[in-house]
Amino acid sequence: MKSSTRRKAGFAAALTAVAALALSACGGGGGSSTAPNAGGSPAPSYTVAQNVSLTGSPTFDAIKSAGKVRIGVKQDQPGLGFKDAATGEYSGFDIEIAKWIAASLGYSKDKIEFKPIPSANRESAIANGDIDYYVGTYSITDKRKKLVDFAGPYFVTGQGLLVKKDNTSINSEKDLAGKNVCSATGSTPIQNIKANFKDTKTTEFDTYSQCVEALKSGQVDAVTTDQAILLGYASQEPDALKVVGQPFTVEKYGVGLKKGDTALRTFINKLFTDGKDTWKKIYDSTLGTTGTKVEQPAVENY
Secondary structure: OOOHHHHHHHHHHHHHHHHOOOOOOOOOOOOOOOOEOOOOOEOOOOOOOOOOOOOOOHHHHHHHHHOOEEEEEOOEEOOOEEEOOOOOOEEOHHHHHHHHHHHHOOOOHHHEEEEEOOHHHHHHHHHOOOOOEEOOOOEOOHHHHOOEEEEEEEEEEOEEEEEEOOOOOOOOHHHOOOOEEEEEOOOHHHHHHHHHOOOOEEEEEOOHHHHHHHHHOOOOOEEEEEHHHHHHHHHHOOOOEEEEOOOOOOEEEEEEEEOOOHHHHHHHHHHHHHOHHHHHHHHHHOHHHHOOOOOOOOOOOO
16 A cells, blocks of 8 residues: 555545535534544544434434434445444544434434445335434435435535556546446446446446455456545555546435435434534545545435
């Protein structure tokens, strides 16, 4: 692994393209974590709310009954949702968003149970009550809104491409004909490739990290998912991997909730709307450590 200066420089250059997609808006609140994130900056500290009442939310009732919050996350996405194999600690932008929500509901870090959920299992995990909510690069789509509810969006990015550093044949999505592209089963990016890039071969795994390993071993030609995710992988190995082209979709990340839990969705949307300062601190301590500026998107009440 190379120096943090080189990692940040490469990450910042690529993330500039994502910044252009972000939507302007407001958003600040308060939790209980000060652990450093992957970028080395301390995460904000959240004030845990007291005597929270949320009438009409079956999810909140379940949380109170259990005495803890079960949050679905990703564990293999540097800068977003990442679990340190040595310490077991989770870090990243999505993780901090998840902890902020938990604190606003009255639950500190020691009352959180993070549960890694593959992309293909997100809807079932929410519907079955295996988790209370999901924060893990979960794109809001009309198809998914039929199965779950979403609070947010809390971040906007777009689909991108990760290739080997020495690859000169793929410079954008226009170069994918005849190539083998990998993504996670059930993800929006793999669905987009299958539907709109008919001459492109696809390979699927449960996680994006498996796709990255397949890319490095030469099994596939490119990895595709949201550019923010790919930038994290490229920043870890700047001499081996690179992000190419510009984002070719718009992906809005939302908090996945049980269908019909309007009370909790409204509660989280208000937290995001009123939480401009906290959102900025979370971003600055995670993805923003590169120096790239991205505006918080406006929530969408539907």
